[in-house]
Amino acid sequence: MGDMSDVKEREDKLQGMGTSLLRKEDARFIRGQGSYVDDIKLPGMLFGAIVRSPFAHARIKGIDKAKALACPGVVAVLTADDLKPVNLHWMPTLGGDVQAVLADKKVCFQYQEVAMVLASDRYAAYDGAGLVEVDYEELPAIVDPKKSMAPDAPIIREDIEDKKEVGHGPRTHPNHIFTWEAGDKAAADAAFKSAEVTVREEILNPRVHPCPLETCGCVASFDKATGYLTVYMTSQAPHLVRTVLAMLSGIAESKIRVVGGDIGGGFGNKVPVYPGYVVAIVASIVTGVPIKWIESRIDNISTTGFARDYHGVGELAADKDGRIKGLRFTALADHGAFNSHVSATKFPAGLFSICTGSYAIPNAYARVDAVYTNKAPGGVAYRCSLRVTEAIYLIERMMDVLALKLGLDKAEIRRRNFVKSEQFPYTTAFGWTLDSGAYHTALDKVLKAVDYEGLRKEQAQKRADPKSPTLMGIGISTFTEIVGAGPTKVCDILGVGLFDSCEIRVHPTGGVIARLGTMSQGQGHATTYAQIIATELGLPASDIVVEEGDTDKAPYGAGTWGSRSTPVSGAATAMAARKIKEKAKKIAAHLLEVSEGDLEWEIDRFKVKGDPSQAKTMKEICMVAHTGNLPAGMEQGLNAVTYYDPPNLTFPFGAYLCVVDVDKFTGEVKVRRFYALDDCGTRINPMIIEGQIHGGLTEAFAVAMGQQIPFDENGNHLGNSLMDYFLPTAVETPKWETDHTVTQCPHHPLGAKGVAESPHVGGIPCFSNAVIDAFAHLGVTHMDMPHSAWRVWQQCSALGVNKR
């Protein structure tokens, strides 16, 4: 016992942390055996279809249900007036505002929910929805957020016209939601005044949509006999939803069960509580039968959880060597018709103040003004923590703008401003304490891997050759993410702290079930959490079952979003496992008749120091824990539950480089190379990390190159089907080269940080920087996303580079 090959063999058998274990959940997914909400069929179930407004802004003068009610199969038509008696025609939002569940007297965005038709099947429901006659009086719509606060602007929200605030401080106009500020304005202004160089750029993060493959939906089932409400739904945060439903409905939280099931992608879109869920629940309470409501693709893209719509202005002040002295970032945020933007109570602009990025910037000030427009409500974090993509996009773009102004190399300007390895933990001008980092190492590794100097030489040659049919661009992004919300002292939603949980039960024969407050939507939790437990407890990952999403079974937690699963629940898992291991150690000491101090842990067993033949395996201990042969006073069982409140957020980082070739004559951008180095601390399952990076980069590519939700001047949505909305397939997606460094998180029990969002946050500015770099020698400092061929071609034409 104890020889190296044996130890290695035992370790391999566990398939614990560091192993690229194939995902346990994929077998059922690839066989089409997943169980999604639309797969649920309950006896007597009715289907709901929503009647939506064709107008972006209109008064409702009347609703005639007669024809719809006469339609075969239609059982009922619900409007705001029907929800009034139960006081559910309006609902509070996660942003401190209220939102119409069904339009009450007026509609404030196109496709707003006006009525729900209940019918015996979904086709009858849709036929019925087409027969509900709504009499509208159209009102002028506000589409451009820059016009929202004009003195004569139409008032969008008459219901709160006289309210002095809607959750986040004083309002200055009926269409104003809040103004949020951070940092030291006076110090930043002073830095700008005395600066040798300043740069300013207007930078848009356009309105986009996460567009998960599975749309949102639910099956609500209220049992009149027991008063028990069960809701099967697409939610990234089932426990928070249960709390919200209890607050909304007045039903005791113990009589509400929210079940997540399998979820086909979320990316932030499945965090909020949408009107469709609420109407389905009310309908089930009223009718006493289960109600199913499933969004169509059009419903999903046009009404639920959009992202971004941040109209930013970036300013940097620096000395002539490019060392940044001051930063001022502001944004005008278009929140649509209701502020149902998902944010922690104290962070109405999310974590926008991470906008100093990876750089040591002594003076900084940020301000966000949020306004109403006649567009769909929301503002979710699309594969990022809230407003982090917006913040990092600004800083990474501005680094390039500053480099251009100073004639400095874009890698060099970053090197000069990086927080140095020895400065960690580093507290930024906005007060965030960056936990750990090795920014210079990461960037240098990438530059070496791609032969950066060679690429710049090639670019110089192409620029010197007027006959070159393409423009070559090199983009760099050296980002720092902020994930893992979060410490309860600063982070809560509706008063509930953003801790998370894990409960582990170990069975007599060594099988384990772990239940968590998070909710997988494709992240591979069933595999990753099992691997953590495997390593911690020395039991094989194959025998460890992970369950999430059923609020009757799992301990309370805030769910999966903001890359918080590994930083928060991963930590809870390790801590719960360690409690079990401590008990196991006591049992081992008792069985081996030694003191605990004489024992040491080796892979899957406790052994007596100096006498390796004396050992008790974890499997043996599992059985003993369920017998009477225990230390005096010890209870049976090997169970533990941990609620983990992280001491800080985690700050994964990376260095990305992208090379593009822009066709001067078609405007088409070809991604020649994309090299992504990520550092997420300890790597639990390298294959899953790789998959997350591929997915995040693909969504970054989508946003940078094509995704956008356009509106016409009347507020008509012009891109709500997959005919218009860009969802890249394998055909469009470039090849990704991935790399990594490991800088452990000092405050996480495993040293791990989150990873899934880094490639999205860091990827978008990298693509933009590459495209804009292709035009940099022609005096172009910025081009707004998306960099579609049409828009890039317009730039080529404006510059005359496509003249033969």
Place this chain on the structure above:
Amino acid sequence: MKVRLEKTFPMPASADAAWALLQDIAGVAACMPGAKITEQVDATHYKGTVAVKLGPASLSFRGEIEVKAVDAATRTLHLFAKGTDTGGGSAASMDLTARIDALDAASCNLQGDSEVSMSGKAASFGARMMGPVADQVIGQFAANFAGRLKQAPPQDAAAPAQGAAAPAPEAKPLNALALAWAVIKGWLRAMIGR
């Protein structure tokens, strides 16, 4: 989604005859492919329907027409029409100013200036097609209008059209295939003509 159309069509009749027909709202509506007046509410208000079929999607607009002004001196008619798709999800309005300009005893020009506004699904999906489709619809309208004028007695337009005028064409939905072909022809012509 708004589109503005300014069109001039030559008409094979005198200005007076054309003006007489232009004031007959039901007659004008009958020239519009897929349109029909269902009720005259009062002297200046009408109710009507327009059906458009595009492949599997049928849009059936039901709405009101208001005659805003009739100016005999300049032979100008100003009307405003709006309607919603009874299948739900779409709405449209049109502000139209039509004028008859005399050329000679047997010919005149019908000049139309209209702004068409679409909301809802019709705008989300139809926006890219709206210009060419509207062109075709107006073109068919002008052809039907000219057809009616040819059949009407040239100088006696005000008299009751006993059997002389053709029966109002059936209000049948705009044929998608024919429309698509017309749109493609229009594009091709534009491409070659460039």
